[in-house]
Amino acid sequence: MRKRRRVYCIDCGIPKVTTLKAGEWEYPRCASCAAKERVSRIGMPIGMLAHNWKGGKTTSRGYKAIKVYPDDFFYSMADAKGYILEHRLIMAKSIGRCLHMWEIIHHRNGIKVDNRIENLQLVTDERHKQITRLELKIKRQEDIIQRLRGELRNAGTKRLNSNVPSVR
Numbered sequence: 298m299r300k301r302r303r304v305y306c307i308d309c310g311i312p313k314v315t316t317l318k319a320g321e322w323e324y325p326r327c328a329s330c331a332a333k334e335r336v337s338r339i340g341m342p343i344g345m346l347a348h349n350w351k352g353g354k355t356t357s358r359g360y361k362a363i364k365v366y367p368d369d370f371f372y373s374m375a376d377a378k379g380y381i382l383e384h385r386l387i388m389a390k391s392i393g394r395c396l397h398m399w400e401i402i403h404h405r406n407g408i409k410v411d412n413r414i415e416n417l418q419l420v421t422d423e424r425h426k427q428i429t430r431l432e433l434k435i436k437r438q439e440d441i442i443q444r445l446r447g448e449l450r451n452a453g454t455k456r457l458n459s460n461v462p463s464v465r
Contacts, residue, residue, distance in 0.1 A: 306330050359409045360384065371395055384412045388419055401425045407432070 300317040308330040316323050326334060353364025361383035365375050374381050374395050384402045389395055391414050396402075403418040403425055404411060420428065 308334070355380065357382065361410055361412065384409075384417055387412050387414060388417050392419070403428055 301314055302317065303312055304315050304325070305312055306327040307325045309327060311327045311330075313324075313327050315325070324331065355362050355364075357380070362380040363383050363386055364379055365372050365381055365386075366379065371381060371386060371389055372379075374385060374389060382402075384404065385396055388402050396419075399422060401420050401422055403420050405416050405418055408416075418428075
């Protein structure tokens with residue numbers, strides 16, 4: 298059984314647990330400091346060296362997300378893993394500033410991956426709720442119209458068939 302010991306990261310001082318291997322304590326750094334040290338040693342983030350690296354693009358709940366790094370102007374908008382939803386990044390670049398957390402980007406056509414600037418609209422939470430409610434009402438009305446048109450077609454066909462005498 299390996300010996301374990303609580304030690305402090307040699308860079309930031311955060312406590313961590315390490316194991317004794319060949320007379321030395323393994324991993325003197327915490328995970329985040331080890332990643333930073335690896336970047337400085339290799340010259341690029343480890344993700345770029347991975348066999349399945351996709352250029353820092355991924356999807357999150359149906360939205361495209363882009364990897365950004367601490368030296369990027371828009372890094373303050375990133376989540377804990379360094380990703381920003383693409384539609385938020387596009388809007389931020391178009392207006393030339395970082396977005397606040399309470400600012401919402403609405404996709405006008407409802408397609409989450411259509412991130413053309415003409416399809417994006419910057420709104421507040423309250424305005425977004427209003428837009429969403431109106432869009433749902435319009436969709437319901439369109440469904441009712443389609444259903445009624447179908448019923449009219451069926452009723453018209455039945456009426457026409459009842460007026461035509463049957464030939465035997």
